Each structure stands twice: as structure tokens, then as C-alpha cells.
Amino acid sequence: MTSARSFAALTLLAAIAAVVLFILHLGLGTVWIPPDRVILALLDRSTDPTDLTIVRELRLPRAILGLLVGCMLGLSGALLQVVMRNRLAEPGLTGVSTGGILAAVLFLAGTWGLPPPGRLLPFVVLLGALAGGILVLFASSARGRIDPLRLILTAVIVNAILGSLTAIVMLRSQQALGSILSWLIGSLNGRVWDDVWLALPWAAVGIPAGLLAARAANVLQLDDESGRALGLPLQPARVALFGLAVVLAAGAVSVSGAIAFVGLMAPNAARAIAGADARRVLPLAALIGCVLLLAADLVAQSLSIKPPIPSSAYRVGLPVGAVLAVFGAPLLIILLRRSIR
């Protein structure tokens, strides 16, 4: 599609955008801290102790999570599009979002809406998310064979089932409703270092492994017979790539909830820019995922709302998932109109 040079230029541009957004993100909040002071605080050179605390303790975890979650969702979506042979595939189609949310709802309903003990909820979501992914994989494999189309259909059906179970539980115990809302739509509000430590292992394993899967992904994009003739065992390769997509998405969902659109938009944008070669599409999708999520979270933070509770004196940040759905969806439509002829 594009030449090697314009690809490199666009990748560099996306990387610079990610860094700029990251620094702006750290500056934005109740008090605005200009970029130069943010950088000083980041480098531990700041003489202002408030700057240090605000940037390093309060804001850095959320910004890092923005980077990680965007990257994981973008890469996960790009891998799934290869495994499922479909450009509409996105991380939610692995069953991780509905699985994670069902687990969360069950957990909250079980504790009758009392504040969950400790910080257990993300772990519960993580387990549910992984279980959802494994459920889709097993339900779709017939005699050990994974067929891309059957995988998509199974995923849609499993998602529908898990979704309606969630609805049933929520109707029966409406206490769970309030706390689950931000997980349903996906948010990074109030995230702390503990959340970073929860997502980091999945990112540290999933991102490098996902990028290294580019060679196998390229072979999987050919027809089955050509792929096998090149010496790739197709079924193990499909399971491995799907597994990586699940791990990446589950790690993201466990700290941010079910953020939609990033995992769909980033790989499609990457393909529109870089063509079909997975060696370019996968890293670019990860990078675009970062940029999208950081940008959307920046908007989410600045568009805070006052919740309609009379006693509430706080303004609450919008959930980033809502911003992505509102701004991202039209963007995606424009992108698709331009790139798919």
C-alpha cells in the first residue's frame, strides 16, 4: 500500500503523538501542570513536592494504564482479525468482556452491593475474562479444529448468552447496578499503582509475544492450503494467536472494564495505513491503540460531569469508554468508508 518511507514516517508520527498525549495527560486534572514541570517531575528533578506527588503518585498510574490498555486492545484486535479472517473482529469477540462483566456482576450481587472486600474486583474480572475466552475457544473447536467462521459465530453466541445472564443477575440484584456501570462502559477513573501491577504482567508477556506472532499471522492470512504448504501447523497457530488475543484483552478488561472501539478502530486504521503485512500492521495497531486511548481519556478527564445526586459535591470524570463510543464510532465509519473500496 504505502511505501516503506511513508510507513516509517507515519509510525514515527504516531509514536510522537503518544508521547505528547502522555505528557498532556499527566498535566491535566484539578490543577493543570505545564509540560516542562511534568517532565521535571517524571525525571525526579522537580523541586516542588506537590508536583512530584501529583504527577508520580496520582496521575502516572492512570496515564501508564492508558498506554498499556490501548496497546493491548489494539494488538489484541489486530491478532483476532487475522485468526477470524474478518476486519470486524475486535477483542470483545473473544468473550473476555462479557465473561469479565458476568463475573463482576455475580461477585457484586453475592456481596449485596456492600463495598467489595479489599481490591478483589479486578481479580474477579480477570478470572471471568480469561474464562470467557477459554469458553469461546472450546465451544468453537470441533474435533480439535478451529475454523475462522465458526469461531466468530460461536463467539457471538457465547457473548449473547453471557450478556443475558449478566442482565438477569442485574435485574435480580439492582444494588450491583451502580458499581457495574463503569465496568460495562470502561473507565480509567481513579486508577492507582495497584491496577498497573495487575495489568503489567499480561502486557509484558502479551505484547512482545503478540508482535513476534507477525510471521505466523502473515502465513495464516493466506488460504489454508498455502499456509500448510509453507510449513505452518494451522490449528496450533490459530489457538496460539487466539490465546494471545485473549490474554491481552483480559489483562486490559481487568483494569479498565469493557472499553469498546479501540480494538476495532486501531487495527483497521493500521491496515488502511500499512496494508496487509502483519509485520507492520501489528506494531502499528498497538501504537494507534495507545494514541486513541490516551486521547480519549484526555477528553474524558476534561469533560467531567456533576452526578445528579443532591449531596454530591464532586465532579466526576466521564468514563473513557463513553468518549470512545461517542467520538470513536463516527471516526470508525469515516475510516471504513475511505479504506474499504
Next chain:
Amino acid sequence: MNDFEPIRLAQVSAGYGQRMVLDGLDLELKQGTITAIVGPNGSGKSTVIRAMARLLPTRSGVVLLDGQDIRSFGSRGIARLVSVLPQSPSSPPGLTVRELVELGRFPHTGLFGRLGAEGTLAVESALTLTGLSDFVERPLDELSGGERQRAWIALALAQGASTLLLDEPTTFLDVRHQFEVLDLVASLCTSRGMTVVMVLHDLVHAANYADRVVVVDSGRIVADGAPSAVLTVELMRTVFGVAAKIFTNPESGRMFCLPIGTGRS
């Protein structure tokens, strides 16, 4: 040519699900020769090709690759020895010619997929041999059927295997490009000592280019030998159900059998 046998099928039976297609096939390839497989639609030609490269497991009998049971090889090991061009390959939209041909190095590259000097050379020479040097940055879906077919042949060449299995390599090609592909295949045999098996529907091409013609009908080999011995008026009638006449190619002096109709008129 020596008597080395890159591939030998011994009493091979194979099929799909419940349906058996190949029924106790025996076939050995001589190194550096061109073998044409001909036969009616659905007779099992593509299935023979698949069995030769273990794209389809055999139900009984053995396939020997370089004298060893093919089941003792790893998938990539087979791909280093045998290239296959399937009958109807497909690539994702937007994939360029170079990106496709580089995939031919998949069986040779390690975890990080670096092509290395040898790989780059193999890709470049495959592109040059197939006359695709001007098309390298073009997406496959924006090429003509013939250009696309040559890109797939280049992929098979870049693989660097010494045995080449081509399933109908001349479909989609105009008459000139058919000859170009067949000349290329012939030169690979003579210059590199490659062993080639081609499934062909054009019996005139089979007679002109193959050292040997294998006729498959209903999953069995019904004739096997030099083109002039195999492609007879009688065989045309019994296997293909057409009337034919024997002519001599004034250029090569080879005899060939030209179908002239269904014989019903």
C-alpha cells in the same frame, strides 16, 4: 540424471472424511524431471499433490521424501524440500507482491523472521525469474490474473525447495504467459536440477513439456510413461470421452494428441 527419488508414493490411499479418493497409488519421481499429471475434473489430481507434500495425511501406504517416511519430518522440514502451489491460492487484500514472495522464506527463518542474505537473494531471484521486478510494490488484488499467478510461482520459488508441485500453474494465463511459465519450469529443471510435478489440463502442453505423463482417473493411475506413449487416441476416448487425432510438433518433433470434439457429432 541420477536415480535419486525426491518423492515416492507406495500404495497410498487418501481421502476426505468418509470419502476415499486415492486408492493404492504407486508413483516415484525422478530427480530433475518434469512430470505432468492429467485427468478429468474430480479424478484426484490435486489430492495426489496434497498427499505428496503431506497437506493431506494418508490413510494407508507410505510417502517417502528423500527416501525417508514423510511422517518423520517436521512441517517446516517438508516445506524446505517441497514447494506447493495450490490450485486456488488466496492472499489478504493489500498484500504486495514482495510481501507475498517473502513469505516463501517462512520455513527458513527463525523467531524474529530476519530474511538474511540468502533469503534476500532467493526472493530477488524469484522475482527476477518470474519477470515481476516492476511489480514488487503492487498489491496482489490490483494485478491481472496472470501477473498474480506469476507472483504465486515466485513465492514457491523463493521457498528454495528442490521439488516443485504446481497445481494447474497455467490457468488464468494467456497463451504467451502460459509458454513463459512452462519455459521457466523447464529451465529450472535443466539449470537447477529441480524436480517438477505439474497438474495440467492442456494435453498439448503436457506433451510438449513433460518428460513423463501420469494419467489419473477415479483416484487411480491408468497410464504412466512418455507423453507419446501415453496420450493416445484410445486413452482420450476412454478417460476423457473425447475424439482426438495425433499430430507432430514440427518444432520439437514431439507427437501430440489433439482433442477434436466429443466424438458424438
